[in-house]
Amino acid sequence: SFVQGSKLEIPLWLAKGLHDSKRRIISVELPKIYKEAWRTVFSADASVVDLHKMGPYYYGFGSQLLNFDNPENPEIAQTILQTFISRFRRIMDSSQNAYNEDTSALVARMDELERALFRAGQKGLNDFQCWEKGQASQITVSSLVQNYGKRKFTDMDD
Amino acid sequence: RGSSSRSEAKSGRADLIFLIRFRHCCLLRNQRCVLAYLYDRLLRIRALRWEYGSVLPNTIQFHMSAEEVEWFNRYKKSLATYMRSVGGEEGLDLTQDIKPPKSLYIEVRCLRDYGEFEIDDGTTILLKKNSQHFLPRWKCEQLIRQGVLEHILS
Numbered sequence: 001s002f003v004q005g006s007k008l009e010i011p012l013w014l015a016k017g018l019h020d021s022k023r024r025i026i027s028v029e030l031p032k033i034y035k036e037a038w039r040t041v042f043s044a045d046a047s048v049v050d051l052h053k054m055g056p057y058y059y060g061f062g063s064q065l066l067n068f069d070n071p072e073n074p075e076i077a078q079t080i081l082q083t084f085i086s087r088f089r090r091i092m093d094s095s096q097n098a099y100n101e102d103t104s105a106l107v108a109r110m111d112e113l114e115r116a117l118f119r120a121g122q123k124g125l126n127d128f129q130c131w132e133k134g135q136a137s138q139i140t141v142s143s144l145v146q147n148y149g150k151r152k153f154t155d156m157d158d
Numbered sequence: 159r160g161s162s163s164r165s166e167a168k169s170g171r172a173d174l175i176f177l178i179r180f181r182h183c184c185l186l187r188n189q190r191c192v193l194a195y196l197y198d199r200l201l202r203i204r205a206l207r208w209e210y211g212s213v214l215p216n217t218i219q220f221h222m223s224a225e226e227v228e229w230f231n232r233y234k235k236s237l238a239t240y241m242r243s244v245g246g247e248e249g250l251d252l253t254q255d256i257k258p259p260k261s262l263y264i265e266v267r268c269l270r271d272y273g274e275f276e277i278d279d280g281t282t283i284l285l286k287k288n289s290q291h292f293l294p295r296w297k298c299e300q301l302i303r304q305g306v307l308e309h310i311l312s
Contacts, residue, residue, distance in 0.1 A: 013190075017183030018176075025176060134311070137260040139298075141305040142209035144202065148218065149305060 028068040046083040051111035058111040095121025266307040
């Protein structure tokens with residue numbers, strides 16, 4: 001039994017399910033980083049923002065927010081897109097140039113989407129270096145097998 | 159009184175719609191979570207065919223559901239049929255030579271006691287921990303991927 005007009009925090013999947021533009025069951029308030037004040041910060045210089053702290057799913061969550069018929073949606077969409085565009089170049093460059101280094105400082109301020117892109121770039125770089133060193137033909141142990149080796153399975157006699 | 163009971167009935171109905179929607183959301187969410195989990199397991203089982211081989215160790219098979227074991231067997235069969243149909247008379251083993259081969263024979267070191275191992279000319283080799291051997295690549299590939307042998311580059 002919910003009192004009309006009460007304010008709650010609910011998970012996104014629930015809000016999406018309950019939202020209905022015709023019936024008006026719930027209205028969604030934007031989290032502050034998608035509101036105008038923060039949007040101005042992003043448009044000034046997006047590359048300095050710590051998106052992991054703000055997110056960590058800034059892009060994904062922001063895209064999902066557009067489901068809720070908010071009048072600010074066009075601005076929100078635009079900000080998310082521009083943020084990505086301005087940050088992407090640096091992420092791509094650093095992923096291709098940081099070989100065998102400690103990249104934790106770089107990655108700390110990235111949201112999860114950016115981290116996945118960074119990892120993909122690093123993998124490409126590492127695979128290339130491996131090939132250059134002549135190690136591409138070396139047969140290696142399967143990563144699945146390595147992981148199973150480390151885990152302790154529950155006793156089969158139980 | 160008539161009108162107040164009508165508005166009560168109306169708000170009761172609105173509550174009901176809300177509750178039904180809410181419960182339906184939760185059910186769908188649970189279903190999504192279960193499907194995601196099962197699908198992830200399936201992808202790993204499929205990867206096992208490529209990375210480990212066509213016979214799964216007991217420890218792993220023990221943790222698979224009957225449906226998953228059946229799925230693995232059917233996938234295996236499907237893959238075998240396909241491999242037989244390409245590359246001419248004998249077919250083509252796509253699960254071999256995953257890394258580009260540089261030579262017919264390779265140097266390997268044994269990582270754990272495995273036992274006797276027969277090579278093509280009928281002779282057997284004893285694979286004991288830390289022993290090193292010079293063996294045909296195609297015979298060793300699977301054992302290297304399984305973590306029994308280590309491929310040593312010269």
